[in-house]
Amino acid sequence: MNINEYKNRRQELMDILSEGSMAILPAAPMQLRNCDVHYPYRQDSNFYYLTGFPEPQALAVIVPQREQGQYLLFCREKNQNKEALDGNIIGLEDACEIYGADDAFPITDIDDIIPGLMESCRCLYYPMGYYEEFDDKIIEWINQLREHVRSGKVAPFEMVSVDHILHEMRLQKTDAEIQALRAAADVSILAHKRAMQFCRPDLYEYELEAEITYELLRNGCRAEAFPTSVAGGKNACILHYTENKDILNNGDLVLIDAGAEINHYASDISRTFPVNGHFSKPQKTLYELVLKAQRAAIGKIYPGNQWNDPYNAAIVVITEGLKDLGLLVGKVDILIEEEAYKRFYTDHIGHWLGMDVHDPGNYKIDDVWRYLEPGMVMTVEPGLYIPAAEDISEEWWNIGIRIEDNVLITVGGHEVLTSELPKTVIEIEALMARKAF
Structure with a gap:
């Protein structure tokens, strides 16, 4: 599907999001059988609907009105040893050139970057309840910001389910x-x-x-x-x-x-x-x-x-x-x-x-x-x-x-x-x- 299809969807979502908000959507995790044999991987539908990005270990962040770029994609970096096991990895450069991200960062950097983005966020749109491990990560970041409130950091004071919005868009x-x-x-x-x-x-x-x-x-x-x-x-x-x-x-x-x-x-x-x-x-x-x-x-x-x-x-x-x-x-x-x-x-x-x-x-x-x-x-x-x-x-x-x-x-x-x-x-x-x- 043409890259503009996903771009138009992201813009439609940004037009709906409230002022001073951001949206975070995780990719579907890898599913394992017998610890080492992969089931055929299928991307989370809401994540794919906005990104077209097919890989696991990825995160889409949408920040309307962000001057440095409104669509950030966190994903795996290219690594020859890892690709020998998991097949070709898209990598950061192609995440921008092929999949339309304004900025791409290693997925390993989310703890360093996401809390900083959340500091100026009044309302966080997130699909709570789908992936427990990432739910815990969101709560960890919010609590981390709350602990530093005296230094001027502010945690989002409202969390809204983004899936309801996307489900209506997808209809x-x-x-x-x-x-x-x-x-x-x-x-x-x-x-x-x-x-x-x-x-x-x-x-x-x-x-x-x-x-x-x-x-x-x-x-x-x-x-x-x-x-x-x-x-x-x-x-x-x-x-x-x-x-x-x-x-x-x-x-x-x-x-x-x-x-x-x-x-x-x-x-x-x-x-x-x-x-x-x-x-x-x-x-x-x-x-x-x-x-x-x-x-x-x-x-x-x-x-x-x-x-x-x-x-x-x-x-x-x-x-x-x-x-x-x-x-x-x-x-x-x-x-x-x-x-x-x-x-x-x-x-x-x-x-x-x-x-x-x-x-x-x-x-x-x-x-x-x-x-x-x-x-x-x-x-x-x-x-x-x-x-x-x-x-x-x-x-x-x-x-x-x-x-x-x-x-x-x-x-x-x-x-x-x-x-x-x-x-x-x-x-x-x-x-x-x-x-x-």
């Missing part, structure tokens, strides 16, 4: 961010298509997971946005199932929830399809009900509507359909009022999508559902999960279905970023008939 995507989300969606679509075409009875769930991982990697995606879920049969009724260890049986459905992360932006797609390539009559009936509900929900996505409007539209379709099938009994309006549908439709309609798969941002403001605005991106994912129970006809038992797409709110309405992935019964069966592997 409406720029053109560059939308392009990144498109790229993640496009790769995810290829992975889901591959899984559909590879699927056949007697495979294990993890074999489909492997095909998804392969397709992501071969298209330059080094990270999944979240752990892939491949849930066959009764497992499809388990939300957030990720064990992926059972056999895919002939006649069952399989529900896949998978998405790529590219350049720190996520995709999140769910598709449900028959293991043998052909929907049974009960499976088709329920599937088309979920698809109808999703289409009703997407139809309610446009500026001026509220966050909950798509959910309410899906609820009406789901409840009416379940009543028609005999899975619910009673008047539709009463069933909705009593939330009877929640026995089979347990989740909400979706979530914000962006740098995190569950991107931050309030869904209500002052206890009122938020109004949708251009640039927001959300998932739309209604589902039905039918348990095996004595009061339910056996033909419906253990059928779990979810259909999930990524939707951008536009000035004129919406755009489904994942529309190229088949989701009608006819489209899915046709794709699965063209076995490519």
